[in-house]
Each structure stands twice: as C-alpha cells, then as structure tokens.
Amino acid sequence: MAHQSDLIAEDIAAYLKAQEEKSMLRFITCGSVDDGKSTLIGRLLWDSKLVFEDQLAALEVDSKKVGTQGDEIDYALLLDGLQAEREQGITIDVAYRFFSTDKRKFIVADTPGHEQYTRNMVTGASTAEVAIILIDARKGVLIQTRRHSFLTSLVGIRKVVLAINKMDLVDYSEDRYHAIVEGYKTFAKDLGFEEIFCIPISALKGDNIIEESERTPWYQGPTLMHHLEHVEITNNALNKPLRMRVQWVNRPNLDFRGFSGTIASGVVHPGDAGVVPSSGQVSTVARIVTMDGDLSEAVAGQSVTITLEDEIDISRGDMLCCTEQRPSYADQFEAHVVWMHEEECLPGRSYLLKAGSATAPATVTALKHKINVNTLQREPGKTLELNEVGICNISLTKPISFDPYQENRNTGNFILIDRFTNATVGAGMIDFPLRRATNIHWQSIDINKQSRAELNDQAPMVLWFTGLSGAGKSTIANLVEKKLHSLGKRTYLLDGDNVRHGLNRDLGFTDVDRVENIRRIAETAKLFVDAGMIVLTSFISPFKSERNLARELLEEGEFVEIFVNTPLEICEQRDPKGLYKKARAGELPNFTGIDSDYEPPENPEIMVEAGTKSAEEISEEIVAKIL
Amino acid sequence: MKIEMTHLRQLEAESIHIMREVAAEFENPVMLYSVGKDSAVMLHLAKKAFYPSKIPFPLMHVDTTWKFREMIEFREKMRQEYDFELLVYTNEEGVKQGVNPFTHGSALYTDIMKTEGLKQGLNKYKFDAAFGGARRDEEKSRAKERIFSFRSENHRWDPKNQRPELWNLYNARVKPGESIRSFPISNWTELDIWQYIYLEEIPIVPLYYSKIRPVVERDGMLIMVDDDRMQLKAGEQIQMKSVRFRTLGCYPLTGAVESTAATLPEIIQEMLLTRTSERQGRLIDHDSAGSMEKKKQEGYF
Numbered sequence: 001m002a003h004q005s006d007l008i009a010e011d012i013a014a015y016l017k018a019q020e021e022k023s024m025l026r027f028i029t030c031g032s033v034d035d036g037k038s039t040l041i042g043r044l045l046w047d048s049k050l051v052f053e054d055q056l057a058a059l060e061v062d063s064k065k066v067g068t069q070g071d072e073i074d075y076a077l078l079l080d081g082l083q084a085e086r087e088q089g090i091t092i093d094v095a096y097r098f099f100s101t102d103k104r105k106f107i108v109a110d111t112p113g114h115e116q117y118t119r120n121m122v123t124g125a126s127t128a129e130v131a132i133i134l135i136d137a138r139k140g141v142l143i144q145t146r147r148h149s150f151l152t153s154l155v156g157i158r159k160v161v162l163a164i165n166k167m168d169l170v171d172y173s174e175d176r177y178h179a180i181v182e183g184y185k186t187f188a189k190d191l192g193f194e195e196i197f198c199i200p201i202s203a204l205k206g207d208n209i210i211e212e213s214e215r216t217p218w219y220q221g222p223t224l225m226h227h228l229e230h231v232e233i234t235n236n237a238l239n240k241p242l243r244m245r246v247q248w249v250n251r252p253n254l255d256f257r258g259f260s261g262t263i264a265s266g267v268v269h270p271g272d273a274g275v276v277p278s279s280g281q282v283s284t285v286a287r288i289v290t291m292d293g294d295l296s297e298a299v300a301g302q303s304v305t306i307t308l309e310d311e312i313d314i315s316r317g318d319m320l321c322c323t324e325q326r327p328s329y330a331d332q333f334e335a336h337v338v339w340m341h342e343e344e345c346l347p348g349r350s351y352l353l354k355a356g357s358a359t360a361p362a363t364v365t366a367l368k369h370k371i372n373v374n375t376l377q378r379e380p381g382k383t384l385e386l387n388e389v390g391i392c393n394i395s396l397t398k399p400i401s402f403d404p405y406q407e408n409r410n411t412g413n414f415i416l417i418d419r420f421t422n423a424t425v426g427a428g429m430i431d432f433p434l435r436r437a438t439n440i441h442w443q444s445i446d447i448n449k450q451s452r453a454e455l456n457d458q459a460p461m462v463l464w465f466t467g468l469s470g471a472g473k474s475t476i477a478n479l480v481e482k483k484l485h486s487l488g489k490r491t492y493l494l495d496g497d498n499v500r501h502g503l504n505r506d507l508g509f510t511d512v513d514r515v516e517n518i519r520r521i522a523e524t525a526k527l528f529v530d531a532g533m534i535v536l537t538s539f540i541s542p543f544k545s546e547r548n549l550a551r552e553l554l555e556e557g558e559f560v561e562i563f564v565n566t567p568l569e570i571c572e573q574r575d576p577k578g579l580y581k582k583a584r585a586g587e588l589p590n591f592t593g594i595d596s597d598y599e600p601p602e603n604p605e606i607m608v609e610a611g612t613k614s615a616e617e618i619s620e621e622i623v624a625k626i627l
Numbered sequence: 628m629k630i631e632m633t634h635l636r637q638l639e640a641e642s643i644h645i646m647r648e649v650a651a652e653f654e655n656p657v658m659l660y661s662v663g664k665d666s667a668v669m670l671h672l673a674k675k676a677f678y679p680s681k682i683p684f685p686l687m688h689v690d691t692t693w694k695f696r697e698m699i700e701f702r703e704k705m706r707q708e709y710d711f712e713l714l715v716y717t718n719e720e721g722v723k724q725g726v727n728p729f730t731h732g733s734a735l736y737t738d739i740m741k742t743e744g745l746k747q748g749l750n751k752y753k754f755d756a757a758f759g760g761a762r763r764d765e766e767k768s769r770a771k772e773r774i775f776s777f778r779s780e781n782h783r784w785d786p787k788n789q790r791p792e793l794w795n796l797y798n799a800r801v802k803p804g805e806s807i808r809s810f811p812i813s814n815w816t817e818l819d820i821w822q823y824i825y826l827e828e829i830p831i832v833p834l835y836y837s838k839i840r841p842v843v844e845r846d847g848m849l850i851m852v853d854d855d856r857m858q859l860k861a862g863e864q865i866q867m868k869s870v871r872f873r874t875l876g877c878y879p880l881t882g883a884v885e886s887t888a889a890t891l892p893e894i895i896q897e898m899l900l901t902r903t904s905e906r907q908g909r910l911i912d913h914d915s916a917g918s919m920e921k922k923k924q925e926g927y928f
Contacts, residue, residue: 012896019822024634093789095770096763098816105634107814110770119791126793233631247647252680260676262644262795291678301632303643303676316651340791354796357651415796422800424790 022100025233028109028124028157030148031134036165040134040203041110042075044225045099075203094124103229118151118373118387119340122427125155126413129233132161132224137170137200140180141187147373153191154336154389154429156409159231160188161197163224167216168202174218197231199224237300241325242266242274243403243411245356246318250305258289258305259314261357264410265300266322274308274320277329277401281312300410317358319401319411327411330433331399336371337364337384337392341418341425345384347392348515350549351425355414358400361552362416366393382512384426393434397552405429420544452532456490460529462554463626465538466547466601467564468593469579470571472615476564476608477538479619484534487627492528494521496539509590515546522550529558542598560626563604568593570611635823638815642669643676644795645774645811649756650676650683652799653807656756657714659745660686662698663875664831665760667705668820669812671829673758674709685712687748687757691740692717693728693877695853701832708830716748728879729858737880746782749806756799756807764816774813780804821895835894837871837886848882873898 007015031037097108109124111117125131131152135145152160162184170176181198188196199208200216201224207213210225222230243264250258268274272285288295289305298304306320314320321327339345345364353362368391370381384390405412406429416426453460463480465473477493484491500507504520507513518541528535541547551559571593572580583591590596606625608618632640649656658673660666673682688702706713721739728736749757763770773789775797790798801807812820824831842849843863850857852865857879859865870883871894888897 008896008899012892016822016825016892016895020633020635020826022634023631024637093771093786094791096814097770098764098814100634100816100818105816105819123791123793127795247644248651248677250677250680256679258679260647262640289679291675299632301637301640303640303647305678352800354798356796357648410794413794413796415793415798417798417800422798422802424792424798427791427793 018102022103022105023233024105024107025130025228025231026107026109026128027130027132027161027228028111028121028128028152029132029134030111030121030125030152031136031165032142032144035134035136036203037134038110039075040132040163040165040201040209041097041108043203043206043209044106044108045097046075094120101225101229106228118147118338118389121148121151122155122338123340125152125157126427128155128157130159130161130228130231131157132163135162135164135180135184137164137166137173137176137180141183143374145184146187146376149188149191150371150373150376153193154338156405156429158192158194159197159233160193160195161199161224161227164198164200165203167200167207168205172200172207172213172215174216177219195231197221197227199227237265237408237410238267240265240300240408241327242268242272242320242322243327243401243408244268244304244306244320245358245401245411246314246316246320247357249315256307257311258287258307259320260303260305261320262303263298263300264356265408267297267299268306269297270294273323274306275323275326276312276314276318276320277326278318278399279313281310282323283308283310283312285309317356317400319356319358321401327401327403328433329399329401331396332365332393332434333402334368334391334393334431334434335414335428336405336431337390337394337416337426337428339384339386339388339390339426341423342386343418343425344386344511345390345416345426346512346515347382348512348519349543349545350419350552352417352419353394353396353414353428354417355400355402356411360400361397361419363395363549364392365395368392382510391431392428394428402430402433404432406431419548449530449532452530456532458489458532458534459557460532461534461558461560461626462525462529462550463534463536463560463562463622464525464541464547464550465536465562465564466541466604467566468568468571468598469540469591470574470576471564471566472608473538473540473564475615476562476619476622477536479615480622481536483619483623487623489534490532491534491536493536493538494525494528499524499539509588509596511543511590511596514542514590514596518543518546519549522546522553525550526553529554540592540598542592542596544599544601547601560606561601561604562606562608562622563601564608565600566611635819635826638812638819639672639675639823641795641814642672642811645797645809646673646676646758648797648799649758649807649809649811652797653756655752655754656684656758656809657749657752657754658682658684658686658758659760660688660702660713661760661875662688662694662702662705662832663760664820664824664835665762665812667829667831668815668823669758669760670705670709670711671827672811673711682709682711685714687714687716687752687754689741689744689748690715690717691736691744691877692722693740693856693879695832695834695851695875695878695881697834698832698875701830705830714748714752716744716751718744718747727856728877733880736877740877749782754806755801756809758809758811760812761810762815762817762820763813772810772813774810775799776808776810777801778806778808782806784808817898818895821891821898825891825895832875834872834875837869837889837893839867840870840883841865842868842870842883849885850881851878851883853878 029037095110097110099106109128111120111124133148164177164180177200200219201208208223244261246259246261248260250260270285274285275282286307286309288298347364347367350361350363353360369378370388370390372379403411412430414428415424418425465477467473481491481493504517507517525535525537582588583594592598677683718740726739761769773792841852843865869887871886872883888894
C-alpha cells in the first residue's frame with residue numbers, strides 16, 4: 001500500500017505529522033448496472049495504490065474465472081463482496097470502500113443501480129457529502145439518471161459530480177460530451193444542487209481519473225481525483241444553531257451529572273445559555289468534559305459530555321439547544337418517507353419512530369401523495385410500497401424536537417421500525433411541523449373517568465374479541481353482555497357488521513381500510529371506557545399491530561384481549577353468513593383466512609378453545625374472570 | 628466559520644457515538660476483547676466515550692488457550708490501567724477433548740475453540756449486544772456489514788436480510804435471545820488504526836514490535852515457538868529471527884513477518900511500503916473463496 005509521498009521512506013515522522021491533518025470526504029457513486037460504477041471505484045482503489053499484492057493475485061485468478069473483460073483485469077471484482085452477488089454479477093446491497101491520498105481519506109458508499117433498489121441508494125447517500133452520478137456516454141441521460149439525481153437531492157446532497165463514462169466508446173467525442181452535459185443541466189436545474197462538476201472519463205482505460213488524459217485535449221478541468229481531493233466540504237452544520245441530542249446521562253457519582261451526545265450542529269462554549277425544548281427549562285453550560293481535558297469550545301461533529309450550572313430535567317432523547325433559534329417541538333409533522341420494506345406502509349398502523357436518540361410510537365395519519373422517482377410526478381396512493389417515496393403526515397404519541405431536514409440534515413431525519421418484526425421499514429426527512437400540533441390542546445374536564453366509573457360502580461374496560469369470521473365471537477360477546485347486564489353492569493357492544501353500517505360505512509376490506517376500521521373502533525372504545533363503561537368489541541381484527549394500538553390507547557388492565565381460537569376448517573363448515581363459500585368462489589376478495597392473513601395473538605388475556613365447551617359455559621367463565 | 632475536523636477526530640467521534648448508543652439502548656452489552664491492536668483502540672475509545680464514568684459494560688476475552696503468552700500478560704496489565712471488568716471464557720468441552728490447532732487442523736480448531744467458544748460465552752451471560760473490532764476494509768464481505776449487525780437466536784448472520792442503516796440512526800430493537808453485534812470502528816482502515824495509536828500513544832502488545840524470536844518455517848509461514856506444546860515436524864528447525872506480527876491470534880496459526888521495525892513509526896513505514904494485506908497472516912482465511920463470509924454466517928466475528 002504505497003502512498004506516493006517520498007516522505008514515507010525518507011522521514012516517516014514528518015509524514016505522520018502531515019497525515020494527522022488530513023480531512024475526510026464521504027461520497028456516493030450512483031449509476032445503473034452497466035454504467036461502470038464498480039469499475040470506477042475499483043480503478044480509484046487501484047490507482048491510489050490500495051490494492052495489495054495478494055488481492056491482486058486473487059483478482060487475476062477471479063478475472064479469468066468470472067470476469068467480463070476477457071484477459072484483462074476486471075476491476076469490478078475487487079468490490080463484489082458476497083458470493084451470491086459474484087455469481088449473479090451484480091452488487092445487491094450497500095458496501096463501503098476506503099481509500100486515501102495524502103490530502104484526504106475517502107469513504108465511498110457503493111450502491112447498486114438496479115431498478116428496484118431505491119432503498120439502498122438512499123441508505124448510501126444518507127451519510128454522503130458528494131454524489132458522483134455516472135452516465136454512459138453512449139446512452140446519455142436515462143430514467144435512472146433522473147432517479148439518482150432526485151434521490152441525491154432528496155437526501156440533501158448539494159454537490160454533484162457528473163461523470164460521463166465510457167468516453168472511449170464514443171471516440172472521446174467533445175460534441176457528445178457537451179450534449180449530455182447540457183441535457184443534464186437543464187433537467188437538474190430545479191433539484192437545488194449548489195455545484196455540478198462535469199468530467200469526461202473512462203473508468204476502464206483510466207482517462208481523467210488520476211491523470212489528465214491525452215485523449216480529451218478539449219477538456220481543461222481537473223481530474224476526478226483532484227476534484228475529490230479539493231472539493232470544498234465546509235462543515236455546513238457549524239453555521240447552524242446549536243443542537244445536541246442527549247444520548248446518555250453520565251453519572252459516575254453524586255457530584256457529577258453530564259449529558260453525553262454528539263453535537264449535531266452549531267458551536268458551544270462554557271457560559272453559553274442552553275434550553276431543553278421538552279421542558280422549556282433554561283440553564284448555562286458549565287463544562288465541556290472530555291478525557292483529554294475540558295474544552296473551551298466544541299463544534300458540530302464532536303462527541304462530548306456537557307455539564308450545566310443548574311439541575312434541570314434532561315434525559316436520553318432530549319435536545320440541548322441554543323436559546324435564540326429553537327427547534328420545533330411537536331407531535332405532528334409532514335415528512336418525505338422512503339419505504340424500505342417488502343411489507344407496505346399502512347396509514348393508521350403504529351410504528352416506532354427513531355429520531356436521533358429519541359424514540360416514540362408513530363402513525364402515518366395521511367399519505368398525501370407519492371412521488372414517482374422516475375418522472376418526479378405526484379401520484380395518488382393509499383399505501384407506500386418498497387422503494388416508493390411519499391409525502392406523509394406523521395403523528396407521534398409524544399412530541400420530539402426537530403428541524404426541517406432541508407435546513408438541518410442532522411436533526412430532521414428519522415427511521416421507522418416495525419413494532420413486531422423490529423425491521424427498519426422506512427426512512428424519513430421532516431418537511432415542517434403541522435400547525436394542528438401546536439393549536440389543538442387537550443380540553444381539561446372536571447368530571448373524569450374515575451368519577452364516572454365510581455358512579456357506575458364498576459371498573460371500565462374493553463373486552464376485545466378477536467378471531468376468524470364464524471369463530472363465535474359475536475355469539476359469545478352477546479352472552480357475556482347479557483350476563484353483565486343482569487348483574488347491573490353498564491355495557492355496550494360494538495359489533496363488526498353494525499359499525500360498518502354507520503361509523504365505518506366508507507371503508508372497504510383492503511389492508512389499509514381494515515387498519516383504519518380498527519383504529520376508529522379502538523378510539524370509539526376508548527371514549528366509552530372514558531365514560532366508565534364496559535365495552536365489548538367483536539371484530540375479526542386480523543392484525544397484531546392494530547390490536548396492539550387499541551391496547552396502547554388504554555391504561556394497564558383496561559384492555560382484555562379474548563382470542564376465540566376456532567380453526568379455519570370449523571369456521572368454514574359453520575359459515576353462518578355464507579361468506580366462506582363466496583370467498584372460495586372468488587366473489588369476496590381479501591377475505592380473512594382465505595386470501596388475507598389472520599395474525600393470532602401471542603399472549604391474549606383470555607383464550608377460548610372452540611369445541612371444548614358450550615358458548616354458555618365459556619361466557620360464564622369470562623364473566624368470572626373479569627369481575 | 629470554517630473548522631474542519633481531521634479524519635481521525637471524525638472517526639473517533641463516530642465510534643464514541645456508536646458506543647454510547649449501545650450503552651444506552653441495550654440492557655446487557657459486552658465488548659469482545661481480543662487483546663490485539665484493534666481491541667486496544669476500541670478500549671481506548673470506550674474509555675473516552677464514558678469518561679469520567681467507568682466503562683459501563685464488561686469486556687470478554689474468548690481464550691482458546693493457544694494465545695501468545697505475551698497477550699495474556701498484556702491483557703492483565705490493561706485491566707489495571709483502564710480499570711474495566713474482564714470476563715475470560717474458554718470452551719472447556721473443547722479443552723477436555725484436547726482440541727488443538729496441530730492435530731485438528733485450523734478450520735475445525737477455529738470452529739470449536741473460537742466460534743463455538745464465543746457463542747457459549749455470549750449465551751452464558753445472555754448478552755444482547757456485543758462490540759466487535761471488525762473493520763470494513765479488512766475483507767470484501769465485511770464491506771457490506773452494518774454497524775449494528777443483527778444476529779438470530781443462533782447467532783447467525785443473514786447477509787441477504789440486513790436492516791438498512793441510514794445517517795447515524797441505529798435500530799437497536801431485538802427480541803429476547805436475539806442480539807446485535809456492533810462494530811464501532813467499521814470505518815477505520817488499518818492505517819487509521821496505526822495513526823491513532825501513534826497519535827494517542829495507546830499501549831499495544833509488544834509482539835507487534837520486532838525482536839529476535841524463535842520461529843519455525845511451516846507452510847510458507849513463520850510460526851513462533853511460544854511454548855513447549857509446539858511439536859516440530861521432521862525437518863523443521865527452530866531459528867532465531869528478527870520478526871514481528873501484523874495481526875495477533877493463536878500462536879500456531881499466526882504468521883510472523885521478518886522485520887526490524889521496532890518503533891511505531893517504523894511499523895507504519897513498513898506497512899506503507901509493503902504490499903500484502905493484513906489478513907494474509909491468518910491461516911483461517913485461506914481455506915476457500917468466501918470463507919470469511921461462511922464463517923460469519925455461522926457466528927464468527
């Protein structure tokens with residue numbers, strides 16, 4: 001691994017001193033499958049002398065075995081990491097590569113250019129400061145080019161390199177080059193890039209990568225490497241207001257209470273005033289503590305521990321900010337969301353949202369529209385599928401501090417996590433807080449749930465019956481209500497069919513509508529509980545997420561999930577409404593158990609096994625359990 | 628205003644951020660400590676991340692019983708110096724069966740004493756997160772590894788089903804029994820590690836520095852005779868040579884390089900002027916193409 005510097009051999013101490021001052025640049029390369037992306041990165045590693053002899057030997061063997069360049073070295077093989085990908089000949093995920101020159105260390109996010117991998121590109125671009133957009137000189141600006149440029153802009157990258165590759169295949173034509181550059185600039189003028197640096201290259205032949213090519217005498221600009229070494233990456237975050245999310249409260253003993261975190265933006269000094277938006281409490285920075293001694297100043301990017309003059313209430317997830325330009329503190333906002341999972345995004349479903357160190361349950365309350373990443377046109381939609389980008393309203397169960405993403409890349413981002421599989425399913429960039437969040441407040445009422453419950457002389461609760469159609473939910477619920485009623489309890493039964501005649505008459509049976517159906521029922525049940533009632537609900541409620549949402553709306557002990565566990569075969573035999581027959585005949589699409597899933601509860605409060613006892617006995621037992 | 632953090636300070640801040648996330652999000656994290664130079668840097672970063680508190684999780688060393696003696700001595704010295712809780716775990720079943728790198732071959736030995744030992748150790752203490760010192764520049768399959776890498780109940784890694792990782796937001800959610808391997812120095816290269824050791828004056832095992840040591844040439848590698856368990860094969864002779872190690876593991880599987888580099892700058896100089904990649908010194912990687920990838924799927928780091 002030979003850096004060019006002669007200092008290495010002559011004066012290693014001086015060399016090391018110089019190396020300590022190097023800066024770092026993270027960039028992403030985007031292009032479609034055949035644009036030569038892997039070849040370009042392989043070439044950068046190769047030409048910066050980062051390929052070792054043993055790797056070279058392996059590369060020569062591999063080039064002969066699976067290479068696509070005949071007897072020549074296939075640089076792309078330097079990069080393809082996982083075996084399966086090697087065999088398929090495409091990279092399928094995000095990989096990070098490293099090389100360095102005497103000026104800079106580089107981290108390259110290598111992401112696939114294949115049609116369906118928006119997810120990977122957004123992932124790779126999220127940490128990049130510069131994007132290299134590759135264009136095949138023979139093909140010009142393609143749909144993929146537009147998509148990559150849009151996503152680059154969406155994740156807030158402002159500096160772009162337009163690398164027009166494979167110039168060797170168009171005879172290094174100046175006209176061809178200019179035509180592509182002009183076409184691209186016209187298209188990209190609305191994308192908000194600060195700088196578009198254009199360069200003709202051949203990754204395969206090495207033209208204008210490290211050394212100026214003699215074959216493009218008409219190109220006067222610097223080489224790609226020179227540009228990457230010199231492109232200005234002023235730390236934009238420095239000029240922004242102070243933000244630091246507290247990651248960890250540092251409490252070694254009673255005399256020390258520090259707040260550890262990474263400064264997301266701005267600069268901080270001892271003596272500066274700071275505010276925590278969640279409580280509105282203000283204090284003064286006392287010390288900036290590090291193992292190497294206290295600092296007189298800390299800037300965006302540094303990981304520090306801050307102590308304050310006053311004992312104020314701060315914990316993980318809170319944000320320490322300057323007092324002048326405060327962030328938004330809200331529980332509702334609009335955001336661009338990129339969906340990252342095979343299972344589609346359902347508005348109404350509860351996800352976990354992680355923004356910095358803050359985590360809160362969140363719901364997409366509205367999908368306003370989607371953006372077609374190829375045409376950049378708005379499109380309507382009810383759900384968001386893998387690799388789709390949507391403009392969504394998001395509602396949290398508690399407020400968090402944030403800034404709009406386009407103003408602050410470090411404090412305006414979030415991920416969405418599925419609450420059951422724990423998969424990372426979405427990535428979001430906040431546009432702005434919703435005014436509703438700041439203008440609608442809870443009306444405080446003097447007569448509360450407890451006083452109503454006392455008057456009714458009962459503990460209000462929801463008995464949530466779930467199970468397949470025909471399982472016997474309504475029959476049992478009906479009997480339970482009768483028994484409760486005769487015992488003088490105040491009850492109300494919400495039945496699936498009845499609710500669909502009124503409150504939910506606008507909803508159908510798609511997954512989206514089912515989620516919304518249950519959300520409304522859960523909210524209605526909550527109001528009844530608040531009124532001091534015992535509510536019985538009888539709905540298939542097939543998804544765990546929504547039953548869980550209902551559970552979370554209520555207090556501990558108020559939600560009693562009753563799983564009427566009757567096997568599909570028995571339900572189908574009974575078929576009291578003739579629905580299974582219709583579904584089997586294809587006349588009822590999205591029927592639970594036939595062509596739509598039922599997710600059984602894992603830990604229901606009460607489990608009712610069908611066929612073992614009569615409905616009468618079962619309802620007796622339920623009443624005994626809950627009273 | 629224009630203050631640019633140097634690359635080492637940026638890497639340092641990122642690693643500290645990752646460590647704090649793990650400490651805050653998991654109930655029972657552990658740091659895997661191999662005693663090598665990458666572990667030395669991780670330990671140093673952990674100290675910085677939580678200062679003035681003590682490191683809020685234990686360090687675990689999976690001892691195969693075949694580590695260099697100087698590594699064990701050094702480990703005990705570090706325990707004093709950095710003041711951390713140390714757990715040492717050995718696959719006792721493997722020891723009972725007499726599993727060793729000479730008669731069982733490197734693949735089987737590594738599987739039983741290292742991979743199996745590691746899994747047993749993680750299971751014993753029910754850790755839900757484990758820090759590892761792997762770097763993305765070490766090997767091709769590692770370039771795609773996440774910083775928070777999800778492992779199933781059986782400690783398996785599924786390269787096709789990794790969680791996307793954006794910005795500096797790490798998904799730390801696991802179900803009981805599942806775990807996360809966290810790699811805080813993912814974005815460091817070998818050169819970064821050495822430069823940081825130099826800059827921060829971090830202590831490292833003396834085996835990294837050249838010295839006259841007894842070695843035997845075997846399968847094209849120089850193996851150090853660290854104790855009398857090393858059995859010489861016919862024709863092999865112990866030679867005294869000036870050697871050092873670029874990577875440290877079990878002494879019978881770790882090749883030495885001939886060198887006179889006895890100071891840190893000399894080591895870095897030598898590394899910059901040679902052209903053989905780091906893992907070349909490890910026998911286990913040569914078995915087959917993609918061998919590291921297979922090992923990782925099975926639970927090796």
